[in-house]
Structure formats: C-alpha cells, structure tokens
Amino acid sequence: MASSSLLTLAASLALLSLFTLSTCFDPTAINYSTSAVALNWNMGSATWYGSPTGAGADDNGGGCGFKNVNLPPFNSMTSCGNHNLFKGGKGCGSCYLVKCTGHPACSGSPSHITIADLCDGGICLDAPYHFDMAGTAFGSMAYPGRANDLRHAGRLAIDFARVPCQYPGRTISFHVEQGSNPNYLAVLIEYEDGEGDLNMVEIMESNSRNWVQMKESWGAIYRLDTNRPLHAPFSIQMTDDKNRKLVARNVIPVNWRPNTFYRSVVQYS
Structure with a gap:
C-alpha cells in the first residue's frame, strides 16, 4: 500500500513538473542547434554594415521592402544576402542560423537572422554565399562583451544553415x-x-x-x-x-x- 502511494505521488510530481515547464516555455527562444535533429551546415562569409548596434539600413528597411526591421520580430537581426541567398527577391524573409569559430571573439553559438536586403557587387561576389549583416546581427556571433572585437575583424568565414522561420503569435x-x-x-x-x-x-x-x-x-x-x-x-x-x-x-x-x-x-x- 505504501509503495503504491509513493508511485502515485511520484507520478503527480512528474505531471506537475510538466505543467510548470509549459508555463515557462518561450517559443521565441528556441535553440535550433538543439531542437533540430539535423541541420545542413554550409560555409560562407560575412561582413557587416551600418551602425554597430543598428539594423543595417538607415531607413530600418531594405531591398525586401520590410518595415522597421529594428523592431520586433526582426529586432535588427537581419542581413543582406548575395544573389544566391536573395534569389531575385524570393529569398526575402528566409531565416538562417549563422555562427563563426575562426576568431577569438567568436562564441561558436548560432544566431538566428533573416534576409531583408540584397548585397550586390564588391565583396558579395567573392564567395558563393555572402551575408552582409546588420551590426547587431554580426556582433551577436561573439562572446558576451566581445561584439566590438568581432566587428573590428571585418570579414569572417562563417557556417550557416537554413531553418524554418517562426513568428509566434503572428499571422501573415x-x-x-x-x-x-x-x-x-x-x-x-x-x-x-x-x-x-x-x-x-x-x-x-x-x-x-x-x-x-x-x-x-x-x-x-x-x-x-x-x-x-x-x-x-x-x-x-x-x-x-x-x-x-x-x-x-x-x-x-x-x-x-x-x-x-x-x-x-x-x-x-
């Protein structure tokens, strides 16, 4: 009888813990590196432009026509893509994980970014896949407190993976x-x-x-x-x-x- 009561209590506590976890879950904080079974990582390069802590384009928009990319849900985590990423406009709004490891300031942890503009010509033609990121997005690949160190590096080799976009609570x-x-x-x-x-x-x-x-x-x-x-x-x-x-x-x-x-x-x- 005692063992049966203990089993019932354990099951109740386990169920309670599930409800507790569900109230704390933040759908905007999904870590794709752990939630995805397998990501198709590719090699590319990255630079940044605009204000070091800005959204890239001065008008907080860009070549995709998006408005106020400095505000949620984009939060300045945007990038220009070269032609292989922009795809004549069809790549607008595509979401990627990006990370770097080749600089001492690189954390190696992936950041989530969205294609919001076209990078055409110059450095954007030097690699099959090039991201010209907003300063905020570029700095997010660094260890905490080392975003400026990473931005001073200029151009970086990065790894990137296409991931599904998620806009919790938003409709089209x-x-x-x-x-x-x-x-x-x-x-x-x-x-x-x-x-x-x-x-x-x-x-x-x-x-x-x-x-x-x-x-x-x-x-x-x-x-x-x-x-x-x-x-x-x-x-x-x-x-x-x-x-x-x-x-x-x-x-x-x-x-x-x-x-x-x-x-x-x-x-x-």
Missing part, C-alpha cells in the same frame, strides 16, 4: 504600399512561418471567382496593374515552393488605404 501580414490606387495595387507580404519561399501570389476581387496572378515587383512586394477599377475586398492566395497553398480571404477590406498594414488570420504551419 499584408502592407498596401504607398502609390496604390483604384487601378493599381502593390502589397508587401511579411511574417510567413516555415522555410518555403513564395513561388506565386494571386489575388481575387470581390466580384470574381477567379484567381489572378500578381507580378513580383521587387523584394517581397507583389503588384497588380489594371486598366479598370479593382473591386475590394481582396483575397490573396500564396503558393510556396513546396506547392502549399494558403488563402487569406477578404484580407484587404473595401475601405483599404495605402501605407497600411492588414493582418490575416492564416499562417503556414
């Missing part, structure tokens, strides 16, 4: 770009979970049942040009490079305005 967002009007709609797409690049973006008007393919304008911005007024609300269908389709229905409302974010209720799982 659509920003109607400045200059959009009744006959022209340009939309920036942000915060897609997963590791698939978008292969196609389509739009459906409220007075139609047909999907119309949008043109890739630049970066992560897609547009539709017409010779007639468009009929809102608009639904947007995204297809990634794994042929997974996701529809944000009526995500852009009737009374849409340029320079405005509209958040969907959908996300790649």
Whole structure:
C-alpha cells in the first residue's frame, strides 16, 4: 500500500513538473542547434554594415521592402544576402542560423537572422554565399562583451544553415504600399512561418471567382496593374515552393488605404 502511494505521488510530481515547464516555455527562444535533429551546415562569409548596434539600413528597411526591421520580430537581426541567398527577391524573409569559430571573439553559438536586403557587387561576389549583416546581427556571433572585437575583424568565414522561420503569435501580414490606387495595387507580404519561399501570389476581387496572378515587383512586394477599377475586398492566395497553398480571404477590406498594414488570420504551419 505504501509503495503504491509513493508511485502515485511520484507520478503527480512528474505531471506537475510538466505543467510548470509549459508555463515557462518561450517559443521565441528556441535553440535550433538543439531542437533540430539535423541541420545542413554550409560555409560562407560575412561582413557587416551600418551602425554597430543598428539594423543595417538607415531607413530600418531594405531591398525586401520590410518595415522597421529594428523592431520586433526582426529586432535588427537581419542581413543582406548575395544573389544566391536573395534569389531575385524570393529569398526575402528566409531565416538562417549563422555562427563563426575562426576568431577569438567568436562564441561558436548560432544566431538566428533573416534576409531583408540584397548585397550586390564588391565583396558579395567573392564567395558563393555572402551575408552582409546588420551590426547587431554580426556582433551577436561573439562572446558576451566581445561584439566590438568581432566587428573590428571585418570579414569572417562563417557556417550557416537554413531553418524554418517562426513568428509566434503572428499571422501573415499584408502592407498596401504607398502609390496604390483604384487601378493599381502593390502589397508587401511579411511574417510567413516555415522555410518555403513564395513561388506565386494571386489575388481575387470581390466580384470574381477567379484567381489572378500578381507580378513580383521587387523584394517581397507583389503588384497588380489594371486598366479598370479593382473591386475590394481582396483575397490573396500564396503558393510556396513546396506547392502549399494558403488563402487569406477578404484580407484587404473595401475601405483599404495605402501605407497600411492588414493582418490575416492564416499562417503556414
């Protein structure tokens, strides 16, 4: 009887510990080096630009069209990618783990970064894969207190691995770009979970049942040009490079305005 009670108590404590762990779990602090079974590490090179503790681009944006990359969820952990990483804009928003070991200030621990801009020409053509990182991102590969030492090193050899993006608590967002009007709609797409690049973006008007393919304008911005007024609300269908389709229905409302974010209720799982 006593042994049975002890077993029951042990099981209860184990269950309680699971609940305690779940309340402390922070989905934004996932360590991909330990949570992933196997990562495909590759060799590349890295430099940095902009303010030592900044987000890279002076406008806190970049060639992908993202806004305020100095703020969450990007938190200045962004990078320009050369053509093999930027992929003509399809690499915008791709997530990578990066780490360095060849300098005394390198911690060897991976940092999570997002491609937000294009590095074109010069040093970006010297290696098959080159990351020109924001100062904050570059310094994050260092031991605590040694970020400046690492930044003074200039160019580094690094290891990198593609990983799924994760934006806990966020759904896919659509920003109607400045200059959009009744006959022209340009939309920036942000915060897609997963590791698939978008292969196609389509739009459906409220007075139609047909999907119309949008043109890739630049970066992560897609547009539709017409010779007639468009009929809102608009639904947007995204297809990634794994042929997974996701529809944000009526995500852009009737009374849409340029320079405005509209958040969907959908996300790649």
